[in-house]
Amino acid sequence: MKSTSHWQSARIAALRDVTPTVREFIITPAHGAAERWAPGAHLMVRLNVGGRLLTRSYSLVGLPEDAAGYRIAVKCLMDGHGGSRAMWQLAVGDSMEVSTPQNHFPLAWLAPATLLVAGGIGITPMVSMAQALVKRGLPVTLLYAARTSSELAFAEPLRALLGDALVTCASDCGEVLDLSGAIDALPAGAQVYVCGPAGLLDAVRQRWLAAGRQLPSLRFETFGSGGQLPTAGFEVSVPRHQTELHVAPGQSLIEVLEAAGIEVMNDCRRGECGLCTLDVLALDGEIDHRDVFLSADEKQQNKRICACVSRVVGRITLDTAWREEALS
Ligand code: FES
Structure with missing residues (x-):
């Protein structure tokens, strides 16, 4: 499964802070139009940071027709490897290299119902998934947890799209997602998609199996965990x-x-x-x-x-x- 991406020059066409820690980027190829992508796709970005070449993957947000370019959202992680900090230092007009869109997290359109579960910045692929499912009139529920309510990126447009089918929770208020309840409410053959830290995936996997569901119907994408040990050299x-x-x-x-x-x-x-x-x-x-x-x-x-x-x-x-x- 080695990547077959092609790299191309691109520039930042627009920036917008969607929460205090999440910034949205609209990126346009230097030559030609952005390629179309399917829900769940991601874009790889290559940056030269102090002579070091950094490559990062970011889920594409929304559907191709929503923006004149690739739309990604980056959470600034002060204790990360420097990729998000480098992205946050970029300004409109700055250049970078981007891949063509890749998709290792595609939607299965034939499921009788779909449960989306997002943790933090894991909301990014869920936006296009929710939009595409609603567009086709397919049943979808989205559970979305963040540390604080101010970190619930894209919550407003998702509320407008999904209504009560969007359930949010902020851990600093002591709220927790009712994963078991949501799984129990699904019909046989339903699919669940999880994007978030490894701990969230583990929690969903545990409850999915406890409910007697099939593992192949659980699909996931993670952005790694902070680890069990302190980050040191x-x-x-x-x-x-x-x-x-x-x-x-x-x-x-x-x-x-x-x-x-x-x-x-x-x-x-x-x-x-x-x-x-x-x-x-x-x-x-x-x-x-x-x-x-x-x-x-x-x-x-x-x-x-x-x-x-x-x-x-x-x-x-x-x-x-x-x-x-x-x-x-
Ligand atoms: S590149 Fe996929 S696990 Fe490391």
Whole structure:
């Protein structure tokens, strides 16, 4: 599942803050029109930040006919890897490279009902999904949680679109989503789509299975979790390349390997596809697995690590050989 994106030059046509921490970008290709996309699609953005090339994926917000370009929304994460901070420093007219739209999170149109569950900035793909389902007259419910009510991005247009089928909750008010209630209300054959932190996905998955639902009817996209351990710098040894590297708190393992000229297969860069997993040869410390690709058992064994999102406290020795199964 290696990405087949084509890269193109683009510029920022418009900016708008939709909440104090979420900024919307309208991006237009330098040549030609934006390609059409289906609900659930994302755009990859490539930025040069202080000589470092950063690649980030952002879900496309809304339907292609809503804006004269690609519409994404970026949450500013002060403790992130620097991608969102770099995006927030951009102004209208600034250039960047963008991919053509990709979609690993497509809607299944034949389901008798659809439940959308979003956490925080995970609302972004749900906007187009909700719009498209309503447009086709298909039953949809959207559960949307954020830390505070002021962080509920796009809540107003979604309320206008969905009415009571939109259920929001703000954790700082002690509110929690009634996941079990929403799942129990679904007819047989319904689908659920989840986008949010790994913890939200785990909660939905647990209740979905407890309700006797089929796992293939649960589809998800995550943006990784903050991890179980504090984000700190760590050391990496790569004997195959006779290289010793340091991953700073603001960098990801894959970025540091790539900057050292070590190629790592990748696609989603958010811990879902597993393409970037590397074999662990030795570990002096702990791995903070922040992906949703490896199973709980695999995470406990610490024999593999997803280089795009997971981190280490201490030192790790890796083999970066491309694996046969990743190429098939
Ligand atoms: S690139 Fe997909 S899990 Fe790392």
